Amino acid sequence: MHRATRGHPPGRRAVPLLANLLLDDLDKELERRGHRFCRYDCNIYGRSQAAGERVMASVVAFLEGKLRLKVNQAKSAVAPVGERSFLGHRLLPGGRLGLAPKSLTRAKERLRRITRRNRGIALERMIAEVNSFTTGWVTYFRHAACKEALREADEWLRRKLRCVRLKQCKRAKAIVDVLVKCGVPARRAWPLALSGKGWWRRSGSPPANEAMTLQWFAKLGLVSLQAHHAALQSAGNRRVR
Numbered sequence: 001m002h003r004a005t006r007g008h009p010p011g012r013r014a015v016p017l018l019a020n021l022l023l024d025d026l027d028k029e030l031e032r033r034g035h036r037f038c039r040y041d042c043n044i045y046g047r048s049q050a051a052g053e054r055v056m057a058s059v060v061a062f063l064e065g066k067l068r069l070k071v072n073q074a075k076s077a078v079a080p081v082g083e084r085s086f087l088g089h090r091l092l093p094g095g096r097l098g099l100a101p102k103s104l105t106r107a108k109e110r111l112r113r114i115t116r117r118n119r120g121i122a123l124e125r126m127i128a129e130v131n132s133f134t135t136g137w138v139t140y141f142r143h144a145a146c147k148e149a150l151r152e153a154d155e156w157l158r159r160k161l162r163c164v165r166l167k168q169c170k171r172a173k174a175i176v177d178v179l180v181k182c183g184v185p186a187r188r189a190w191p192l193a194l195s196g197k198g199w200w201r202r203s204g205s206p207p208a209n210e211a212m213t214l215q216w217f218a219k220l221g222l223v224s225l226q227a228h229h230a231a232l233q234s235a236g237n238r239r240v241r
Contacts, residue, residue, distance in 0.1 A: 025066070026062065026067065030044065044056075044059065045081065053078050056078050060076075085100035085102060088102075088103040088140070089141070089144055097143050097144045099141055099146035099149055103141070104146075104149055107134075108153065108156070111133070111134075111157060111160070114126065114129050114133065115130065115160045115161060115163075117164050117167045123161065123168065124220060126161070130161075134157075135228060138150070138225050138228045138232070139228075142232040143233075143236075147229070150225040150229050153225050157222075157225070158212070159200075160203075162204075162208050163200055163202075165212060166203055166208065172193035173193070175192065176189045176190055179193070179211045182211035192205050192207045192208065
């Protein structure tokens, strides 16, 4: 077998296998030095910033010198453990798992694409697509402490869907009909329908919130991120007992 002189293109199926073969030497070196570490993303834990800087320098020298691997400096850093992510998670005080901010940002970007107001699909179909993504995403982060983040994401997502529903009505009379059908008096529905504000502003108004309530979304089948996460954690706790 010839010795590789160049890197392997990312995204190929062989990359994890090659990484395991090449980085086995790194694992042994870190164990020899007595470091605590996690590898996939590679996180190495030290007792201070200064110690982290020393370890970073020595590990980079080992990888690039002995193993002839290129370290991505843009993704490498020495920082407090709570500021670094690991497979989408971050470590909280006491060693608990939390949700990395970038993970939530990426999830919201995906949901923005699904809930675009100009997609021209029924709200029920849009909610089904939302559920398909969010249930899997929340399941992945089921061990993370992220109740408040998921509560805020639920509120944001419902407002996005209210925005879609109002825009689908197109005309003021149709908006009034939808709001009245949901229990909002006509005298309060008309000002919203005739408002010159944008759809996002209108979706956050009291009449829109009173019409499209939690119960209204539940009937359409929308899965709450926070409720789904709580159910997964509860089921996990029962299994542990």
